[in-house]
Amino acid sequence: MRQYWSWITSGTALAICFLLAVILVKPIGVSTQFVIADGVLWSLFDDSLITTDTDSKSGYASTNAYLDKSGGKYAAAVENPINYSFLFVLAMIFGAWLASRFNRPTTPPDTASQPVCRLGDQRSARLLRAFIGGAIVLFGARLAGGCTSGHMMSGMMQTSLSGYLFAAGAFAVAVPTAIFLYGRR
Amino acid sequence: MKIILALILGTLFGFVLQRVGATDSRKIWGMLTLRDLHLAKAILFAIGVSSIVLFAGMSIGIIDAGHLSVKSSYNGVIVGGMLLGLGWAIAGYCPGTGVAAMGEGKPDAFVYVLGGLAGAFLYTLSYGAIADSWLFSPIGGGKVTLAATGEYSALIATPSAMLVALVLGGLFAAFAVLAPKKI
Numbered sequence: 001m002r003q004y005w006s007w008i009t010s011g012t013a014l015a016i017c018f019l020l021a022v023i024l025v026k027p028i029g030v031s032t033q034f035v036i037a038d039g040v041l042w043s044l045f046d047d048s049l050i051t052t053d054t055d056s057k058s059g060y061a062s063t064n065a066y067l068d069k070s071g072g073k074y075a076a077a078v079e080n081p082i083n084y085s086f087l088f089v090l091a092m093i094f095g096a097w098l099a100s101r102f103n104r105p106t107t108p109p110d111t112a113s114q115p116v117c118r119l120g121d122q123r124s125a126r127l128l129r130a131f132i133g134g135a136i137v138l139f140g141a142r143l144a145g146g147c148t149s150g151h152m153m154s155g156m157m158q159t160s161l162s163g164y165l166f167a168a169g170a171f172a173v174a175v176p177t178a179i180f181l182y183g184r185r
Numbered sequence: 186m187k188i189i190l191a192l193i194l195g196t197l198f199g200f201v202l203q204r205v206g207a208t209d210s211r212k213i214w215g216m217l218t219l220r221d222l223h224l225a226k227a228i229l230f231a232i233g234v235s236s237i238v239l240f241a242g243m244s245i246g247i248i249d250a251g252h253l254s255v256k257s258s259y260n261g262v263i264v265g266g267m268l269l270g271l272g273w274a275i276a277g278y279c280p281g282t283g284v285a286a287m288g289e290g291k292p293d294a295f296v297y298v299l300g301g302l303a304g305a306f307l308y309t310l311s312y313g314a315i316a317d318s319w320l321f322s323p324i325g326g327g328k329v330t331l332a333a334t335g336e337y338s339a340l341i342a343t344p345s346a347m348l349v350a351l352v353l354g355g356l357f358a359a360f361a362v363l364a365p366k367k368i
Contacts, residue, residue: 031280134297161325
């Protein structure tokens with residue numbers, strides 16, 4: 001088992017991250033950047049996806065209704081992916097790599113604590129679950145307008161009603177699903 | 186300047202997510218099956234403490250309320266939250282922790298992010314068809330908070346937003362302290 005911080009150190013460190021972000025720039029959010037990454041890839045194949053538009057608030061418009069919404073906010077980010085929110089998420093990849101680089105397991109990985117899924121535990125089954133789970137999570141996060149970072153942590157920190165609604169919906173389904181798939185032992 | 190802050194704050198957040206164990210799907214399943222509440226205690230504590238400090242900072246004027254960004258409340262927040270909960274339990278990652286776990290070099294996290302890109306793309310294509318549906322009917326007035334911020338309308342209209350935040354944040358922190366590590 002890798003060495004993790006105690007819950008109180010963990011909670012304090014997370015609080016510092018979310019506070020620093022809102023004090024210096026804006027609340028943390030992640031899931032929007034999946035859409036921006038998709039848009040960047042999509043625009044490689046479709047030159048007409050993003051257009052400049054002096055009438056829109058962001059100066060950009062899109063043939064896709066979602067990228068075009070809120071004054072072309074997402075269209076602008078797709079056109080200029082070197083922006084705060086996108087780089088923030090890319091930097092998270094580096095940060096986690098850095099942390100794990102100096103956090104080697106002290107003992108061989110503890111395979112006994114790997115939960116057993118009732119849908120099968122072959123490598124292919126686990127990867128398939130990761131793909132399908134990822135697709136459902138991001139579809140849901142975009143419908144909700146945010147994910148665990150944006151709605152739950154940043155949202156509830158600001159006492160936003162949306163954060164409470166989101167957290168209630170997420171845990172109401174996640175807990176029974178996890179218990180069904182992985183059991184209590 | 187913002188670009189540099191993005192790199193510093195993003196690196197810090199990714200680092201912390203790894204060290205708290207949030208990028209370990211076993212820890213997520215431990216929390217969601219209520220066997221190991223280490224992460225739940227950390228999250229509750231983080232929400233409570235950050236909320237109290239945020240509102241204290243705004244009330245004495247050292248934190249700019251203009252930096253807040255409150256999201257809208259509508260039916261899709263609950264439905265989308267439920268979908269996210271389903272996928273979270275299946276995969277063991279949420280968007281942020283999946284991205285961070287990919288940085289750790291976990292193969293399942295890499296596949297998770299690919300799945301996430303596919304799911305987000307499917308939503309991008311579907312949005313036009315559902316944009317006018319009941320899913321986007323507002324709840325409780327849309328962009329609202331419980332404690333007054335001066336930027337958005339508040340559900341609890343008292344003279345002291347700080348008091349509301351202190352009570353709510355205190356409840357979260359108390360739950361974090363009192364919750365057992367294991368059930």
